[in-house]
Amino acid sequence: MLTVVCPSCQANLRVRPELAGRAGKCPKCGAIVHVPALEPEAEAERRVENGRSDGDSDAGNEFPDIEPTDRLVRDYHYLVVDRKGLVATWENNGQGWMIRSGTTFVRAVRNADKLPGQGDFKLVELQLTKTEEGSHRLKGLAVYQLAPRYALTRIERGEDAILQAVRGPAPLSKEQKTAVFAYIREKFMRPIWEDHAALVDYLTNLDYHSPGISLHTHPFVT
Known part of the structure; x- marks a missing residue:
């Protein structure tokens, strides 16, 4: 799993490697979080380590298995x-x-x-x-x-x-x-x-x- 930090609430989010290079919504605050793209070698390595937990990640803060957000937050x-x-x-x-x-x-x-x-x-x-x-x-x-x-x-x-x-x-x-x-x-x-x-x-x-x-x-x- 990849680990990214929400720029708004600073939550550590666990993200599936296939979402690299895309944007998703933070499950805690709803802000847009961009997942940096990975080099092919790095992404392959991450896929191999997919079953290993990231020690600093907040449990339960994984992006959902849906398409990244395509809507502006209506209260913002x-x-x-x-x-x-x-x-x-x-x-x-x-x-x-x-x-x-x-x-x-x-x-x-x-x-x-x-x-x-x-x-x-x-x-x-x-x-x-x-x-x-x-x-x-x-x-x-x-x-x-x-x-x-x-x-x-x-x-x-x-x-x-x-x-x-x-x-x-x-x-x-x-x-x-x-x-x-x-x-x-x-x-x-x-x-x-x-x-x-x-x-x-x-x-x-x-x-x-x-x-x-x-x-x-x-x-x-x-």
Whole structure:
């Protein structure tokens, strides 16, 4: 079995070797987890050792024997950023993906001609959770590198199709952090995000690089 770490909740997950190079949903928190591709020799060796347990893995956290996730988590918000800033947004509000057009955003499905065919794009997952009182809180953030070609044009096939372009975890640049934090402040009321000091520190500390941040993983949170 392979062992991968969820970039959101840091759970150690046992994954079947045949899922190498694909993306699946973490059974603990629902975040997207990318399984790195293996060299043929390494994969063959793993198959031989398939019956041996991985000592550091969390028992019962194996990916299910189904196709990797092909749906965005409906309680989350998703952003696509490039080197300059925000390119596209997704909220579970019936509008689907919104693509940047000049100084505004328009529905991607009605403006397919505005979808760039290539570029250095990253998918940002803003992870929200509901409290016992029924209000929402921002619990974490994960960043994924997208394929350099045809990542955004996949949106034409459906709002979830962009997940097929995920290539692995990635850090945010200074400009991208600024764009993400501006989106958070514009879209969410302060009580939703201000208590997550680790996330705010990550987005405002432009010299700190990480593929994600959560209350469970930040070294300064106990």
